Amino acid sequence: MTEVPGIGIGLLAYTRRMRLLLLAIALMSALAACGGSDVDISDVPELAAISGDELIAQLTESNEPVVVNVWASWCVPCRSEAPLLERAARQSSVRFIGLNVRDDQQGARSFIAEFFPNAPIEHYMDTSGDIPVELGGTRGVPLTFFFAPGGELIKLHTGVIDERTLALQIDEIAGA
Amino acid sequence: MEFSLLGAVFVAVIPLYLVIYWEAKRGNAASCARSLWDVALAAMVAGIFVGRLAAMIGDGVNPLQNPADILIVRGGVATGPATIAALATVAWLGRTEVLAYADGLAAAALAGLGGWHAGCVVRESCLGTPSDLPWAVAQGGSSITRHPVEIYAAIALFIAAGALAFWRARGRPRPGVPAASALLIAAFVRLLTEPMRPSLGTGQRWWYAAGIAVAIVALVVSMRRGDQPDQPASDTR
Numbered sequence: 101m102t103e104v105p106g107i108g109i110g111l112l113a114y115t116r117r118m119r120l121l122l123l124a125i126a127l128m129s130a131l132a133a134c135g136g137s138d139v140d141i142s143d144v145p146e147l148a149a150i151s152g153d154e155l156i157a158q159l160t161e162s163n164e165p166v167v168v169n170v171w172a173s174w175c176v177p178c179r180s181e182a183p184l185l186e187r188a189a190r191q192s193s194v195r196f197i198g199l200n201v202r203d204d205q206q207g208a209r210s211f212i213a214e215f216f217p218n219a220p221i222e223h224y225m226d227t228s229g230d231i232p233v234e235l236g237g238t239r240g241v242p243l244t245f246f247f248a249p250g251g252e253l254i255k256l257h258t259g260v261i262d263e264r265t266l267a268l269q270i271d272e273i274a275g276a
Numbered sequence: 277m278e279f280s281l282l283g284a285v286f287v288a289v290i291p292l293y294l295v296i297y298w299e300a301k302r303g304n305a306a307s308c309a310r311s312l313w314d315v316a317l318a319a320m321v322a323g324i325f326v327g328r329l330a331a332m333i334g335d336g337v338n339p340l341q342n343p344a345d346i347l348i349v350r351g352g353v354a355t356g357p358a359t360i361a362a363l364a365t366v367a368w369l370g371r372t373e374v375l376a377y378a379d380g381l382a383a384a385a386l387a388g389l390g391g392w393h394a395g396c397v398v399r400e401s402c403l404g405t406p407s408d409l410p411w412a413v414a415q416g417g418s419s420i421t422r423h424p425v426e427i428y429a430a431i432a433l434f435i436a437a438g439a440l441a442f443w444r445a446r447g448r449p450r451p452g453v454p455a456a457s458a459l460l461i462a463a464f465v466r467l468l469t470e471p472m473r474p475s476l477g478t479g480q481r482w483w484y485a486a487g488i489a490v491a492i493v494a495l496v497v498s499m500r501r502g503d504q505p506d507q508p509a510s511d512t513r
Contacts, residue, residue, distance in 0.1 A: 176344045180351030183335030188476050254417065260350040264401055267474035268415075268422075275406070275420050 141209040143217075147200055150224035152234035155199070159251035165194040165273035166251075169221075170232045170243040172200060173207035177260045178242045182215035184263055189219045192270050198223040199231060201241060246273045281350050284395025291434070292316060292388030295441060296381075302445050305380030308373055312380050315369050316388070319362040319381075324349060327358025355466075356483035375498075378455035383441035386458050390433030396426035404472040425472040429465050436461045452498030456491050463487030 159166055169185055171178040189196040198221045200208045205225070212223060226232075229239055237243045237256055246255040246269045255269050296304075296312050305312055331352035332339050339346055363378075370377035396402035403415055404425030412421035440461075444454055467484035 176342075177348050177351070179337065179342060180345050180348035183337060184352065184476070191476055255415075260348055262350055262352065262401075263476055264474055267476050268401070268403060271406075271474055272415070272418055272420060 139210055139213040141206070141213045144209040144213045146205055147208050147212075147223050147225040150199075150226060150231070152231045155197075155224070155231055156234070156251065158197075159247050162195065162247070162251065163249050165249055165270075166197060166245075166247040167194055167270065167273070168197045168199055168235070168245040168247065170199045170201055170237065170241050170245075171211070172203045172241050173211040174203065175241045179211075179215070181242055181260045182211075184261065184266060185221070186216050186219040188266055188270065189216075189221045192274075194270055194274055196221040200225045201229040201232065202227065244269075246270070248273050280399045283398035284392065287395035287398060288388050288392035291391040291437070292384050295384040295387040295437060299380065299383060299441055299444070304444070305376050308370070308376050308380060310369060310377075312377065312384070315366055315377055316381055316384060318369060319365040320388075322365040323358040323362035324353055326361030327353035327355065330354035330357035355480050356486070359483075359487065375451040375455065379444070379449075379451060379453075382454040382458035383437045383444065386433050386437035386440060386462060389462055390430045390437060393426045393430035393433060396430075402426040404469075404474060407472075423472045425469050428472070429469045432465045432469075433462070436465070450498055450501065452501070453495060456494035456498050459487060460491035460495060463491060 155168075159168075167188075169181075171182070185196070185198075196219070198212075198216070200211075200223060203225065208223070208225060216223070232243050232245075233239060235245055236253055237245065238258065240258060242260060244257040244261050244266070245253060246257075248254050254273050257265060257269065293313065296316065299305075300312070325346070328346055328349055328351075329339050331354040332342070332345060334354060335352070337345055345351065366377055366381065367374050400415075402424045403413065403422040405423055406412075406420050407423045408421065409423070411424070413424055414421045436458075440454055440458060443449060449457075463484045467481060467488065470481055470484065
């Protein structure tokens, strides 16, 4: 038979739990504040600006499949998928292009230094954010385009991409 | 906004709830003080949270510096740590009656997992490695036919969930045996279907193999214990 605690005991337990919860939140906030996120961007070159026509020309002339990931340093979901893209770029044989949109050089280079320090990804900058729309996408980030050799758009993935989807679509464009 | 993940979760939760409801009518876990539904939801939330943290740490992203990233579940959830956290939550909430809770949730958990795999239809992520089998399907605009691997897993898990629920209703297995069987089946189905899933080399095969090993040990221990099977109770929950 389970004993039902009285109101006083229940309230005491509740207060204790609340204190513990607040303490945990305060501890996490303190740790988060202590952990600096400054990264050295001196090794990261400035991102070259690119126009929609130039990027489309690159895709059309490409003899290999291309994954174009649209990202921004202020985009939280982009941070979430970045480690996966970095791993995929290292492992797969397709070409990866990173298109930074509506961002500044400082933010973009910090992001690259943090997430793509040595990944074989060519990064370009589109401060207007119009190129994804010209490619057939939207103005939202993140976006991931999958192009077959010759520039045919095979798949557009909106939002954060997961490993299965990324692996499947890379397989699709590699076999296209 | 993209709500397909939410849709897939919904597809997973429906069979989970239905099996709990169906088994409750037959006096499942009637001795337990807590609702199995509440325990299942708590275990799911704990599993997703811990699995997400583990995936972030595995990817080199510090959860303390990027707390908002924890909410981006689509970014990845590590299956092994998530399973451990879910089982630990059931154990903690069950405490002295842990076997009754674990057994009570066994069939429902398999059904929920089957629903999660079936939710690939909502997420458009059912397809696996290329195949020439007659039932292989191609994604829109493609000529490459592929295994509908998540559907395979969903079918296997739904059948197993039904069989386990039926066994519990009729066979009255020893305490702990249904839970260990469910873990064994879930890990085995995942291990069996894993080679058919497209991957970037971060397969979870070792986790599934470890799950099978743990389940076999739990199964042997449960079968050798002298406990009597649960008596079906008259009251329902």
